[in-house]
Amino acid sequence: MIICRTKAELKEQLSNLRQANKKVGLVPTMGYLHEGHASLLRQARSECEVAVLSIFVNPLQFGPNEDLDRYPRDEKRDLALAEECGTDIVFIPSVEEMYPSKPLTMVIVNQVTDRLCGASRPGHFDGVGTVVSKLFHLVAPDRAYFGMKDAQQVAVIEQMVHDLNFPVQIVPCPIVREPDGLALSSRNVYLNAEQRGQAVILSKTLQQASEWAEEPEMTVERLQAKVKVELSKASEAVIDYVELLHYPSLQAPEAIALIQSIKQPLILALAVKFGTTRLIDNQLIQAAEVNEHVQNDDEVKAAPGNRHGSEPELCR
Incomplete structure (x- = not known):
């Protein structure tokens, strides 16, 4: 399993794979991995020749009174689980690597963000759309895997992909639950x-x-x-x-x-x-x-x- 912390390292590792026409699957996450993420990674690995995991706690999707600073992080455990699932490349950029300066360009998806979390967390999906579009450009995956627990996020990403002609197939994946039914979070x-x-x-x-x-x-x-x-x-x-x-x-x-x-x-x-x-x-x-x-x-x-x-x- 290869760990990349910069865009240049990621580009280098992916270039040979693209030349060999390897099918690439991307699982974008904010880390603190678990069985839910593992199910996405396993599906990506089974359907694609290369499974790429991104771990990035994206500040653009957190509001001023939300839990960015206390969002759980455990890189050592994340990497162990990723390797267990057969992940080929893990991209773990810093905030400075992803946003060297404050971005002046944001990806804003209208209408599907008007309700639910889009209404109660203003600007949240602008941050999601922006970081996912960056990841799509950096990784250029054939498929990208998202959990249906955040069904609005899936709808937003699918709309963005449709409107901006990203050459990627979005794969919605089922919610993973605890034995008593609580959705993993x-x-x-x-x-x-x-x-x-x-x-x-x-x-x-x-x-x-x-x-x-x-x-x-x-x-x-x-x-x-x-x-x-x-x-x-x-x-x-x-x-x-x-x-x-x-x-x-x-x-x-x-x-x-x-x-x-x-x-x-x-x-x-x-x-x-x-x-x-x-x-x-x-x-x-x-x-x-x-x-x-x-x-x-x-x-x-x-x-x-x-x-x-x-x-x-x-x-x-």
């Missing part, structure tokens, strides 16, 4: 015992909501209201948002629309705080078209002994 490590016990209400409520959505008279606004009531049963939970939206456009259906009358795929997305820890989760509903290339996330569980309370995607 790098921020789970912040939860105390009580909060950790209560946090499973997110996945349990999403499962219930999938059943409620099948009721003939269930409307969009009624489902959202029922989910909020259910989440509120956890005393530590503070709801940021509960939204049922079209996917991947992330536009809102009519509030009074019967869910069973909506033919397009929908996503039920949640963001809930437990203390200072903000968790997100989601469930695709009526999503046959979407799920053609995304495995049912409820079937993907973290391997015992290889969980670090973390999540399989770039920015969470």
Whole structure:
């Protein structure tokens, strides 16, 4: 496994591979790796001849009152897990390497960022789009792998790739969960015992909501209201948002629309705080078209002994 810390080193290592027409898969992360990231790396390794992992805590996607400074980091463990998964190249740049000066150019994706985390974390997806576009230029992957836990991020990146004609295939990958259903997240490590016990209400409520959505008279606004009531049963939970939206456009259906009358795929997305820890989760509903290339996330569980309370995607 080759470790690159500069753009020049990365370019040198990739140049020979490109000349040999090797198919390259990229897994962009912010580190603190775990079974969720491992599932992305294993898929990249199985589908591509070269698996590239990037580890970079991107300051552009953190707001002024967010947890950039305390975001968990463990390079030694990250490298061990990456090697275990058969990763070929790990790119670990410094902030100074990625941004030698304050960037004057940002990649801004509109409309799909208007709601959910885009609304509650202004500027967040501008930072995501900018750093991912830089990584795409530096690595030039054939495929890039992203976890569906941050489904909005997947939608944003897919829109960016479409609009800017990046020659890369985006591969959405299923959510990886703890045995009790909690989605893996790098921020789970912040939860105390009580909060950790209560946090499973997110996945349990999403499962219930999938059943409620099948009721003939269930409307969009009624489902959202029922989910909020259910989440509120956890005393530590503070709801940021509960939204049922079209996917991947992330536009809102009519509030009074019967869910069973909506033919397009929908996503039920949640963001809930437990203390200072903000968790997100989601469930695709009526999503046959979407799920053609995304495995049912409820079937993907973290391997015992290889969980670090973390999540399989770039920015969470």
